[in-house]
Amino acid sequence: MLNAAVKSRSLPHVIVVGNEKGGSGKTTIAIHIADALMKRGQRLATIDLDSRQRTLTHYIENRRASARRCHVDLELPTHLAIARAESARVDDNEATEFADFDQAIAAIEHRHDFVVIDTPPHDSYLMRLAHSITDTLITPLNDSFLDLDVLAKVDPVTFAVTGISHYAELVREMRRHRRSVDGELPDWVVVRNRISPSGSSTEPVLCDCLHELALGVGFRVAAGFHERPVYRDFFPRGLTALDPLCDIVPGVDPDPSHSMARREVEALLQILKLPIDARGQRRAAARAEWFASHNRPLDNDILTELPR
Numbered sequence: 001m002l003n004a005a006v007k008s009r010s011l012p013h014v015i016v017v018g019n020e021k022g023g024s025g026k027t028t029i030a031i032h033i034a035d036a037l038m039k040r041g042q043r044l045a046t047i048d049l050d051s052r053q054r055t056l057t058h059y060i061e062n063r064r065a066s067a068r069r070c071h072v073d074l075e076l077p078t079h080l081a082i083a084r085a086e087s088a089r090v091d092d093n094e095a096t097e098f099a100d101f102d103q104a105i106a107a108i109e110h111r112h113d114f115v116v117i118d119t120p121p122h123d124s125y126l127m128r129l130a131h132s133i134t135d136t137l138i139t140p141l142n143d144s145f146l147d148l149d150v151l152a153k154v155d156p157v158t159f160a161v162t163g164i165s166h167y168a169e170l171v172r173e174m175r176r177h178r179r180s181v182d183g184e185l186p187d188w189v190v191v192r193n194r195i196s197p198s199g200s201s202t203e204p205v206l207c208d209c210l211h212e213l214a215l216g217v218g219f220r221v222a223a224g225f226h227e228r229p230v231y232r233d234f235f236p237r238g239l240t241a242l243d244p245l246c247d248i249v250p251g252v253d254p255d256p257s258h259s260m261a262r263r264e265v266e267a268l269l270q271i272l273k274l275p276i277d278a279r280g281q282r283r284a285a286a287r288a289e290w291f292a293s294h295n296r297p298l299d300n301d302i303l304t305e306l307p308r
């Protein structure tokens with residue numbers, strides 16, 4: 001049985017990115033939120049629970065390799081990956097996974113402001129464990145009725161919401177349980193993803209369904225990310241839309257879509273209303289200043305002032 005034993009210690013703010021629908025943008029959003037927080041000087045840890053694909057782990061490995069190869073200062077989190085236990089007994093597996101999860105949290109607590117947890121696209125004990133301790137749950141949702149199906153059933157004629165689907169039910173159950181354990185109600189934000197830049201005929205109807213569902217189930221809706229190459233092209237280099245791409249990647253020209261993507265990430269961060277630590281922000285500003293001045297010649301070159 002899941003309980004709040006892990007959560008009862010003084011944890012960093014936990015952000016879980018979850019949706020049972022595969023390919024909805026969980027890993028993409030996880031890395032962008034993580035990078036945005038690190039760029040604000042927050043001490044960040046990431047945990048990959050998708051031990052089959054390990055996409056977040058690969059993203060961070062690619063980022064580390066790029067930083068080394070290009071001699072650039074790319075922010076990196078403390079990263080942990082937890083494997084799914086695969087013995088023949090379900091109770092043994094759950095005990096192993098609980099112990100691994102607890103150990104991972106113990107390794108990062110006290111030294112981090114945030115932990116971003118990427119989850120697999122299916123129901124599992126580890127995925128439920130993460131959902132049960134989250135402070136902020138982010139659910140990316142591709143802009144289509146097919147993707148909405150994991151959250152709600154929709155009438156084919158009127159498009160009214162007629163029922164709650166399995167993932168929304170799972171989250172509701174997790175939140176109810178959490179409230180009974182420690183009185184917390186995790187914030188749940190559904191983030192629209194891969195929105196068509198030119199709009200689509202179904203978009204307004206889909207939006208209405210989502211807002212109707214939000215009222216019934218208790219989540220907030222974020223406008224999220226449009227479909228943009230910048231969100232998918234830089235995985236092999238481990239870069240995000242927030243990195244100074246033109247400085248790091250030869251041949252990449254300034255593209256208005258990059259700055260629009262940056263604004264989307266910043267807007268999402270605003271909507272999430274995370275407890276961003278002001279000391280961290282000052283640390284980030286000092287660090288940016290230091291790196292900016294690093295390659296500049298000193299104003300008063302002390303060597304020229306030394307007596308010959």
Ligand SMILES: Nc1ncnc2c1ncn2[C@@H]1O[C@H](COP(=O)(O)OP(=O)(O)OP(=O)(O)O)[C@@H](O)[C@H]1O
Nearest residue numbers: 022023024025026027028121194225227228231232
């Ligand atoms: N806003 C976006 N614009 C363009 N491409 C995107 C966007 N968001 C995600 N993608 C692409 O969509 C695909 C799925 O994204 P991602 O891997 O982040 O989803 P996921 O939910 O983590 O998938 P899984 O369920 O398999 O773990 C990837 O090819 C990714 O590069």
Ligand SMILES: [Mg+2]
Nearest residue numbers: 026027050055
């Ligand atoms: Mg993923």
